[in-house]
Amino acid sequence: MERHGDEVEVEEEEASAGTKRHNVRYVLAASLLLAVIAMSAVWIFPALMN
Numbered sequence: 115m116e117r118h119g120d121e122v123e124v125e126e127e128e129a130s131a132g133t134k135r136h137n138v139r140y141v142l143a144a145s146l147l148l149a150v151i152a153m154s155a156v157w158i159f160p161a162l163m164n
Contacts, residue, residue: 116123
């Protein structure tokens with residue numbers, strides 16, 4: 115971390131707290147897939163009952 119007057123510069127690792135994981139992408143993909151399946155089930159099952 116360096117100070118230049120009122121400005122503070124931090125390294126990339128300091129700013130991200132040292133984490134560079136990409137697990138969020140998989141959680142978002144899985145939740146999107148589950149949401150699409152659930153919404154499809156809510157639409158398809160009542161349509162089949164009629």
